[in-house]
Amino acid sequence: MHAIDIGHVTLERDGARIFPDLTLRLTERRIGVVGRNGAGKSSLIRLITGLVAPQRGQVRVNGIEVAKDRTGALATVGLLFQNPDHQIIFPVVRDEIAFGLEQKGLKRAEALRRAEAVLAAQGRSDWADRLCHTLSQGQRQLVCLMSILAMEPDWILFDEPFNSLDLPTALAIEARIAALAQHVVLVTHDPARLTGFDRILWLEAGRIEADGPPAEVLPRYIAAMEALARDAAC
Numbered sequence: 001m002h003a004i005d006i007g008h009v010t011l012e013r014d015g016a017r018i019f020p021d022l023t024l025r026l027t028e029r030r031i032g033v034v035g036r037n038g039a040g041k042s043s044l045i046r047l048i049t050g051l052v053a054p055q056r057g058q059v060r061v062n063g064i065e066v067a068k069d070r071t072g073a074l075a076t077v078g079l080l081f082q083n084p085d086h087q088i089i090f091p092v093v094r095d096e097i098a099f100g101l102e103q104k105g106l107k108r109a110e111a112l113r114r115a116e117a118v119l120a121a122q123g124r125s126d127w128a129d130r131l132c133h134t135l136s137q138g139q140r141q142l143v144c145l146m147s148i149l150a151m152e153p154d155w156i157l158f159d160e161p162f163n164s165l166d167l168p169t170a171l172a173i174e175a176r177i178a179a180l181a182q183h184v185v186l187v188t189h190d191p192a193r194l195t196g197f198d199r200i201l202w203l204e205a206g207r208i209e210a211d212g213p214p215a216e217v218l219p220r221y222i223a224a225m226e227a228l229a230r231d232a233a234c
């Protein structure tokens with residue numbers, strides 16, 4: 001069963017209480033997360049990947065307690081950061097994609113073979129020997145996505161993947177996300193990217209302000225943000 005289970009989670013970081021008591025069960029294929037700056041969206045993503053551990057409560061993804069079983073978590077959940085340069089370690093594309101597979105225990109030759117298979121599946125075989133820093137930001141983001149796809153996780157999380165991309169590149173990344181077979185959780189400030197999604201979570205100061213289908217949640221969210229913008233303009 002594909003499910004993210006967050007049970008009575010309290011999360012504090014450096015003394016700041018981010019989630020006082022969060023309970024959520026997520027099973028849909030396409031889940032969008034919206035909210036203002038500081039609402040807790042990135043913290044939620046970090047909890048689901050197991051990069052931060054809650055002080056109280058549990059986070060399980062497909063039954064794996066992600067903060068404790070790091071190997072299980074890496075095989076189950078992949079995270080695409082907003083900035084590919086926070087993710088890319090290796091100079092050459094093929095090595096970057098193979099790295100996670102080697103971490104997973106694959107022999108180097110097999111990891112490289114799989115990296116090349118992922119590049120071929122994405123129509124990017126010619127990138128294998130490219131230096132990552134010679135690719136554009138959108139292309140580097142695709143390298144990060146391919147590194148995740150190589151790991152074959154059941155869930156892929158995206159933390160504001162469209163920021164600092166031009167419109168055609170953002171649309172291309174959106175189309176790639178739409179085509180993924182995996183379950184997706186996508187954090188974005190742009191509600192237009194979430195219209196076809198199954199479920200939207202609206203976070204507000206560490207609480208769920210609204211949770212439901214896009215047609216129900218997004219118009220309320222947009223209206224609230226427009227009201228805040230009007231107030232700020234006065």
Ligand SMILES: Nc1ncnc2c1ncn2[C@@H]1O[C@H](COP(=O)(O)OP(=O)(O)OP(=O)(O)O)[C@@H](O)[C@H]1O
Pocket residue numbers: 013014015016018035036037038039040041042043044
């Ligand atoms: N390491 C930390 N130490 C202390 N406070 C933190 C830490 N990380 C996040 N916070 C606080 O937790 C709250 C939620 O932060 P988070 O980054 O999850 O929000 P966000 O919704 O992703 O915001 P943004 O849209 O600006 O990226 C904020 O008030 C932030 O200041």
